[in-house]
Amino acid sequence: MNKISDPQYGDRFVGRGEEINELKEKIENNGIVVITGDRGIGKTNLTLVVENAMKEEKVGFFLKKRKCYHVDGALFYDDMNKIFMPDKISTGASRSVKISGFGAGVGESWKPREPSVLEYMEKSKEKLIIFVENAHELKEEEIKTIPAGTGRNNKLKFVLEIATPYMRDVKLRAGSYDVVELKELSDESIEKIVRKGGPNFSDAIVNGIVRHSKGYPYVARSLAYICDNKNTEEEMFTFLNTLSYDDMKFNLGKIHKEVLETLNQDSQEVIKKLAIAPTTLTLKLIEAFCGKEVDTPLTDIEERGILVKLEEEEFYQIYHLLFREYLRHMQPIALKNKKEIYCGAIEKVKSEFDSFFMLLEVINEPDIFKELIKRTENYEVINSIGSQAYTWGELEQALYAWSHLLERTKDKDKEWESIAIGNIGIIYEIQGELDKALEYCGKALELNEELERKKGMAANYTNTGYSYRIKGELEKALRYHMKALEMAEVLEEKEVMAANYVGIGNVYGTKGEFKEALEHFKNALKLYEKLGRKEGIAVVFRNIGTVYAIKGELEKALEYLENALKISKEMGYRIKTALTLMTFGDVFVLKGENERALDYYYEAKSLATGSSVFDEITKRIRLLGANENAKSDQSD
16 A cells, blocks of 8 residues: 655655755754745655764764754654653743842742753753754744754754745744755656656656646655555546646645545544644544544554654654645634534543643633643643743743642642642742732742741742842841751752842842842852853843942943843843843943933833833833833844
């Protein structure tokens, strides 16, 4: 039986000799390479060919060995964690320290965390090439992680596969990457593909397929698959004659309809249900959406290559996004009933980690997302999806997930309850609701004291100190930071110590006691440098810059702020960058350069949407008598 999606590397791959060499050369010379071209033009197969060629490549007498990985843009951080930190499991929102400028009235909570995947990327000693399929699905923070990683470790290479229609949506910094653009294949190359797919085709059939393929290998293989499933040459001609020579969109509709009809009725129903399901599927998810009695149709679909098992993983995907889109488009009633379908499916996996993929699929569909969260019972899934929503800036979904985690665990699992309460407090603090933040932090502290979780207690003391400082209750803030520092020293938790040196320094800075502030900031800086925590280093640089600005040493302030901004942008953290840009603006106001200050404020505001920082920046713009909405679309 002919398969529609056999891997096309080795002797099955044709017509891309120049592009193969071009991509290999550009990978060698660049940290990031983008492969672009229309959908169906052969980008994924090109990456497979180059991957196999570069794993062990002989150059003269030397054998270059590189590890290669494929990750999905829709699951970027999840896949990257498996590569760089497979033994780490997230048990709370991954957070780092961020302190506001003195008197700014803004800030961010802190909690202990494992090092970020970016820090593991930086420390990796292996030569790695990471191919990112569906890179147009990367979120803004994920896109920024890639140049940050390659900039900090020249052993890392990223190859991003982006279909031409989505290229504008992927905001990579100009000059930070190189491009390999795939064009249509020659008729000669398409003919080779067709003859491999249908070695017994007549010249007339081959020529007909070549003409209709228009240089697209995906179309050529699909047509060869369809014709190979016909009983006679007459049937092949009959089908080909239904196609247009000019309208590729029309042809794709006809092709996909015919591909679907090569399956029997049971198999058709299964693949249509899977098109509504998440893009990434497990066997449990397949069963949840299609029922238990699916072995026979599933085998049929797999044997034809229409459902593909991902290499070295227990995950499945429909063989091509174009076919999945067709299946979804032809089921408007099913899509309209997506909420009902997903709710029925999640009941079957509500205690399994598989439910994570369902929640991830609907994270931008709040109505469905909230209903699914209510039904999910796996605490790790609920917390992980809250963390993912937080990372993407979807604070409402994060709050909803963690609130549900609290509801599930209250008086049942005190450790998870404390995690949920602490994370909810973080959201309220970011939103500027400081009384609520303190309330939740206090509840988390009570639970941690009861459980004798001293590390958790130290984090709660730290967060409480930050919130009190923002409220202007400086003596309370200092008392909590001192308690946290004392506990951290006993626990030998250097990151907690550093966080509280920063907190204490910030309190002294707010009080105008700059000598003490600088002393504590420099203690924090030593620890962060020893730990390799660049986020913390950036925070300290920004706070030292703030001290010098208030002291009137403006050039020295700008020097520290430049260092802070460089790291914040490199790390790809939106709010941290916004805070540093805001502080830059403050310095230029002190210098009397209001126009330059406004440039920094507008850029900061464009990054700060959804946080209390946004309101602070707006106030500054108003004080300068400027239009608060000007340049609102500016970004870095």
